[in-house]
Amino acid sequence: MSFTIATWNINSVRLREPIVTRLMGEEAPDILCLQECKCLAEQIPTEAFQALGYRWQVARGQKSYNGVAILSKLPISDAGGEDFAGLGHARHVAARLDNGVTIHNFYVPAGGDIPDRDQNVKFGQKLDFLAHMRDGFSKDKPARAILVGDLNIAPREDDVWNHKALLKIVSHTPIEVEHLAAAQDAGAWVDVTRKDIPDGLLYSWWSYRAPDWDAADKGRRLDHIWATPDIANASHTSRILRAARGWDQPSDHAPVFATFDL
DNA sequence: ATGGTTGAAAGTCAA
Numbered sequence: 311m312s313f314t315i316a317t318w319n320i321n322s323v324r325l326r327e328p329i330v331t332r333l334m335g336e337e338a339p340d341i342l343c344l345q346e347c348k349c350l351a352e353q354i355p356t357e358a359f360q361a362l363g364y365r366w367q368v369a370r371g372q373k374s375y376n377g378v379a380i381l382s383k384l385p386i387s388d389a390g391g392e393d394f395a396g397l398g399h400a401r402h403v404a405a406r407l408d409n410g411v412t413i414h415n416f417y418v419p420a421g422g423d424i425p426d427r428d429q430n431v432k433f434g435q436k437l438d439f440l441a442h443m444r445d446g447f448s449k450d451k452p453a454r455a456i457l458v459g460d461l462n463i464a465p466r467e468d469d470v471w472n473h474k475a476l477l478k479i480v481s482h483t484p485i486e487v488e489h490l491a492a493a494q495d496a497g498a499w500v501d502v503t504r505k506d507i508p509d510g511l512l513y514s515w516w517s518y519r520a521p522d523w524d525a526a527d528k529g530r531r532l533d534h535i536w537a538t539p540d541i542a543n544a545s546h547t548s549r550i551l552r553a554a555r556g557w558d559q560p561s562d563h564a565p566v567f568a569t570f571d572l
Numbered sequence: 573a574t575g576g577t578t579g580a581a582a583g584t585c586a587a
Contacts, residue, residue, distance in 0.1 A: 321587085322579055346587085348580065374580050375587095420587050432586090462587095518577040518587090562578075562587085 347377030416459030447497030
């Protein structure tokens with residue numbers, strides 16, 4: 311069995327329905343994981359997605375903020391959603407495929423502007439969320455699992471347009487990178503995107519605030535696909551669909567893809 | 573050091 315999975319921070323699934331269906335039509339990933347749906351789960355335009363073959367949906371939502379959904383052409387069952395730092399936010403949901411593979415879809419808190427938990431509660435919540443992920447993976451070692459999502463951290467020097475300039479910018483500070491690495495190590499997660507594309511600059515997000523995002527190209531790789539070691543070597547053909555950042559009324563994130571032969 | 577844009581939702585908060 312072979313399937314392609316994609317992850318995309320959609321920044322309002324209702325406003326972005328036209329480009330979600332465009333992605334479904336043009337790229338047709340078997341499984342599409344969305345973050346920042348920004349609505350209740352029952353407000354997701356499920357019928358439009360079902361009409362394109364995405365018959366299964368597992369989601370967690372809340373009014374106005376956050377919200378995660380797994381849309382699938384393959385049968386999936388709800389495998390729960392956890393409130394990792396006790397924030398009461400819809401930032402995680404899991405689903406299980408018939409072959410026993412578990413898919414985790416995460417939206418890690420962005421963390422505000424000041425990278426100091428004493429001055430900025432949201433930064434502390436981001437670190438706490440990552441610490442809870444680490445503790446969860448330590449306690450329950452994941453197996454036959456894929457983790458995707460907007461992790462809101464660009465861990466490598468070549469995951470940002472200017473490493474030195476971003477060392478004090480939330481998303482690329484050393485303490486965030488350390489916390490992300492601890493969560494990754496606790497589950498022995500393999501960074502599938504970087505396994506397939508080991509070298510070179512790689513971005514999945516470009517700010518709305520840059521006047522010409524494409525020419526300026528001040529991007530960051532905030533969106534990730536990980537897999538446990540028992541299935542990581544079944545993955546291939548990772549890519550980031552940069553073109554989607556230029557579609558009409560775009561999200562500020564581009565979708566990230568990987569294919570698994572299992 | 574600052575401001576720049578977008579979305580939800582109706583004044584701001586979050587990103």
